[in-house]
Amino acid sequence: MTTPSKVLFGSPEMTEYYRKGSRFGIMTRKSHWRWLKKQSSQFIVNWHEQELDLFINLERAIPNIPVCLGKTILYFNDFFRQFHPHQNRVLQLFAQYAIDYKKTHGIRQLRHYLKNKVENELYDLYDYWQHGQYQGIPKIWERLLERSQQWHQWHRELLIQQQLRKDKAFQAQLNATWESPVQTHHIGNITFNALNTGLALFDEGQRMHHCIFSYLQRCIDKKYLAFSVVEACQDDSKQPRYSYSTLGLKRVKSVTLVETDCIFT
Structure with a gap:
């Protein structure tokens, strides 16, 4: 055949x-x-x-x-x-x-x-790897994921500690701002809101339990765009329900054209 x-x-x-x-x-x-x-x-x-x-x-x-x-x-x-x-x-x-x-x-x-x-x-593993935190390649996939999870947990705790200490450098990061070519955009029942301040990135990372705040400098350098995404849905009871995620986009050669980098959920 x-x-x-x-x-x-x-x-x-x-x-x-x-x-x-x-x-x-x-x-x-x-x-x-x-x-x-x-x-x-x-x-x-x-x-x-x-x-x-x-x-x-x-x-x-x-x-x-x-x-x-x-x-x-x-x-x-x-x-x-x-x-x-x-x-x-x-x-x-x-x-x-x-x-x-x-x-x-x-x-x-x-x-x-x-x-x-x-x-x-x-x-998550990509973030862990890109920040140079890996120490060799383990023998099994589960161990590699475990190292990634430990690093993300450490990173979140470090951010919280810095905020509690009111670290001047950290406060400067929270106060950072940058322009986004799109502030708010709607596609059907999905709304995209630009994250264009350090505080907005930090709050998004804490709410969604991911490390979007580590992209701060890339956002400041106009190499990255981040958006908070809200999707309005309805369940069987006809009651409104909302699904949240975070969209990351790479900026290509300082122009408005972008390519999808990652979606955090």
């Missing part, structure tokens, strides 16, 4: 696409092409020209990756590359944890974990 991916990649259009892709570096080696032809149709549909080295190295270390896990890794492909030069090791720890999770809880619970929990874990 011919698989959908073989039909897709056997077409003249895809052969021409590959030829052009090789020229421009999308797939720089024939091994990439051969590997991609073996993947499921779901993987192909979700692949958006991400580099394939991470996936190929992962499959060599851990074969038979579940499709739902492969799609998640595709989605967070750029995220895992931020762990250079340890990106392969970090990805292997994550994949092995997910596979063990599937063995213990089943495929449905794995899908639920990948859909509802893993994003916040990864962004």
Whole structure:
């Protein structure tokens, strides 16, 4: 039986696409092409020209990756590359944890974990890593997450202690202000409010239990924008209900164009 991916990649259009892709570096080696032809149709549909080295190295270390896990890794492909030069090791720890999770809880619970929990874990880990607090790569994914959680807890406690001591430098941070190209914006039942003071960032971080305040200097330097997000919903009783999150955006080369960096919930 011919698989959908073989039909897709056997077409003249895809052969021409590959030829052009090789020229421009999308797939720089024939091994990439051969590997991609073996993947499921779901993987192909979700692949958006991400580099394939991470996936190929992962499959060599851990074969038979579940499709739902492969799609998640595709989605967070750029995220895992931020762990250079340890990106392969970090990805292997994550994949092995997910596979063990599937063995213990089943495929449905794995899908639920990948859909509802893993994003916040990864962004917390990214913050921990970017602030240079990591000390080597542990042997298991749970230990890496534990270090990240400990650092975030330490950071929140430090902020509270500084506030209690009325530290002059900390007070100066709270008093900092900067301009936002968008102050308030509405999309349907969702409202975005700019966080453009140090105090607003601090209060948001304390209310949502995350480290958005650590992005203060990037906001001051016009490299980052932060928004408090409120979504108005209704439950079965017709009573209004509100869902809160925090949106972070990178500013690209000092222009208004932005790309999504992270969503804290």
